[in-house]
Amino acid sequence: MGKEWGELSPDERQEALFDRWISPEGVEFASPEAEKLYKERTTRIRDAIQLKKLPDRVPVMLIPSFAPAYYSGLTPHDVMYDYDKTLEAWKKFYVDFQPDTHGGCVVPGSGKFLEILDFKLYKWPGHGVSPDTTYQCIEGEYMMADEYDAFIHNPLYYFYYTWPSRVFGALEPLQTLPPLAGLTEIYGAAGPFVPYGLPPVRAAYESLLEAGAEALKWYGTVAAFDKEMPALGFPAHQAFATKAPFDVIGDTLRGTKGIMLDIYRQPDKLLEAMEALTPMFIQIGVGAAKEAGNPLIFMPLHKGADGFLSDEQFKTFYWPTLRKVIMGLIDEGVVPYIWAEGGYNSRLEVIRDLPKGKTVWLFDQTDMARAKEMLDGIACVGGNMPMDMLSVGTAEDARDHAKRLIDICGKGGGYIMANGAFFDEVKWENLKAILDTVKEDGVYG
Amino acid sequence: MSKELVNAIAEMREQDALELARKMVEGGSDPLEILDAAREAMGVVGQRYEEGTYFLPELILSGVMLNQIAEIVKPVLAKEAEVERHGKVVIGTVEGDIHDIGKDIVVFMLDVNGFDVLDLGIDVPAEKFVEAIKEFEPQVVGLSGFLNLAFDSMRDTVESIKKAGLRDKVKIMIGGGQMSDSIRDHAGADAYGKDAMAGVSLAKEWVGSK
Numbered sequence: 066m067g068k069e070w071g072e073l074s075p076d077e078r079q080e081a082l083f084d085r086w087i088s089p090e091g092v093e094f095a096s097p098e099a100e101k102l103y104k105e106r107t108t109r110i111r112d113a114i115q116l117k118k119l120p121d122r123v124p125v126m127l128i129p130s131f132a133p134a135y136y137s138g139l140t141p142h143d144v145m146y147d148y149d150k151t152l153e154a155w156k157k158f159y160v161d162f163q164p165d166t167h168g169g170c171v172v173p174g175s176g177k178f179l180e181i182l183d184f185k186l187y188k189w190p191g192h193g194v195s196p197d198t199t200y201q202c203i204e205g206e207y208m209m210a211d212e213y214d215a216f217i218h219n220p221l222y223y224f225y226y227t228w229p230s231r232v233f234g235a236l237e238p239l240q241t242l243p244p245l246a247g248l249t250e251i252y253g254a255a256g257p258f259v260p261y262g263l264p265p266v267r268a269a270y271e272s273l274l275e276a277g278a279e280a281l282k283w284y285g286t287v288a289a290f291d292k293e294m295p296a297l298g299f300p301a302h303q304a305f306a307t308k309a310p311f312d313v314i315g316d317t318l319r320g321t322k323g324i325m326l327d328i329y330r331q332p333d334k335l336l337e338a339m340e341a342l343t344p345m346f347i348q349i350g351v352g353a354a355k356e357a358g359n360p361l362i363f364m365p366l367h368k369g370a371d372g373f374l375s376d377e378q379f380k381t382f383y384w385p386t387l388r389k390v391i392m393g394l395i396d397e398g399v400v401p402y403i404w405a406e407g408g409y410n411s412r413l414e415v416i417r418d419l420p421k422g423k424t425v426w427l428f429d430q431t432d433m434a435r436a437k438e439m440l441d442g443i444a445c446v447g448g449n450m451p452m453d454m455l456s457v458g459t460a461e462d463a464r465d466h467a468k469r470l471i472d473i474c475g476k477g478g479g480y481i482m483a484n485g486a487f488f489d490e491v492k493w494e495n496l497k498a499i500l501d502t503v504k505e506d507g508v509y510g
Numbered sequence: 511m512s513k514e515l516v517n518a519i520a521e522m523r524e525q526d527a528l529e530l531a532r533k534m535v536e537g538g539s540d541p542l543e544i545l546d547a548a549r550e551a552m553g554v555v556g557q558r559y560e561e562g563t564y565f566l567p568e569l570i571l572s573g574v575m576l577n578q579i580a581e582i583v584k585p586v587l588a589k590e591a592e593v594e595r596h597g598k599v600v601i602g603t604v605e606g607d608i609h610d611i612g613k614d615i616v617v618f619m620l621d622v623n624g625f626d627v628l629d630l631g632i633d634v635p636a637e638k639f640v641e642a643i644k645e646f647e648p649q650v651v652g653l654s655g656f657l658n659l660a661f662d663s664m665r666d667t668v669e670s671i672k673k674a675g676l677r678d679k680v681k682i683m684i685g686g687g688q689m690s691d692s693i694r695d696h697a698g699a700d701a702y703g704k705d706a707m708a709g710v711s712l713a714k715e716w717v718g719s720k
Binding site: 188193194195198199201203204321322325326328329330372373374375378407451452453454456457458486488489490491 | 522571574607688693705
């Protein structure tokens, strides 16, 4: 292609990123079969998303939380503290179930890294929750109600120094560091650096270096997994992830209670803060997609679900900056792959306002027939493998449910079978039943 | 003034509501009258939530207003003043799960709707529920959970209650993001509530029938 990226239209950019994903550079496929599978899977997903032509069959994606650990008889603690175990368990899971993509192996993360920096935002196996359960987020106000101005005027400073100093115990001294922005001449140049000479900040940086070494070790595993899985025929289901600005603030900055009160007590500041976040969260997605050569950027949506906000509040606070992030991504050829957690039955009308063939919407507790009806011809839909059925239902239930979804949503393409929420422990035979059903009954033509 | 206070709270006018409450206290109004007005307002809020005109922001703000009004009234509230309670509920997030935002909203809505609530907190082992039922003697038990692991935890908790011979002394409701009728069945509970007001309705129905 002779054109520079800047000269390409959003359509051409999307095509270019899909091309890179379908025909990746530097992948040594394990066998001709693996290469064939890889190309079929990526092409199938592209066709389901673009809505230009029917894929060969309904694509199927599994997006587990700690399920691969349980599947191998391991605990979340095991995999968070032994990266080799993560790699083996995650590989076994995908190879055994054979979905059309792999979801990376970043879910466990590094327990040691969290210990070194004394992470306060979550409790994790062995640190606040039992070794055989998943980690859990501790909701709270990590950004105070009176900090909107500081946040709006300098969100980068907030994310570099303020927020880490609150969620990592070892980085608390970072909040004493002044911004260096005023340092433009020689006069008093050493002044702002005095904190670096004092024990608290020095200790913080020593922790950072130790954490970095552990992070590198952990990353070696992730990189090895990301290299091996395509070679075995599995494309990655995402390049990376980004978020809706409302969730950025509502999940782990102000917390649920904080942001809900802000809607009433300081709506203008909340709106301004979300606008300030928008370019940053577009860039997170665009940068990652371009680097990975994969157009799919995951966006889990949390606090705009049915019941959380009124229609008016959704349209005023949640949707505008979410839509800006989505459109910013689409403009750069990225495909926002949006996971609308909870119910989105009352939001379907609003989210229709998007260009055709540019987004994927996975649903959790939304009426799939209605979702298909509302988004037909606009977006690819998916999801709704319900947790209760996977956990306590029978394989027969799972099979029937999958068949129903294929019948309702698979018509005309534009549908991906996927789970609607993260899953840890489920009945493995139910998962297998769903995959078998898609491969048998999800074929088009 | 009471009527104005009810309206101010029900319409989410925080500053108006707090100012009115302060004025009423300064003017020598009966503190119980003020609290009753606040509760009446909560009833309106609850109803609007059920009707689908109020949502989470309104539940949370009304709760915060109520707490602030309770603080304003506290200095003049006679120690012996007993607010009438028409039922008792034990509630907690089941073992292994530490999610509590939803549970806290349910606790709060039960409280303002006249229930005496014992909140056992999070990651509550089955035995603790059993102990609490023996000592507190509730009519209703609420089990909250969000993760997949909560499904079995709920079942184990109900089993423990059964084993202690207490199952027919209480009605058990479950709630949480992934809860459903199948999980209710799996756990052996009496009902599941899909949101805070459903929990309140269930509790009212069960207590009313005793």
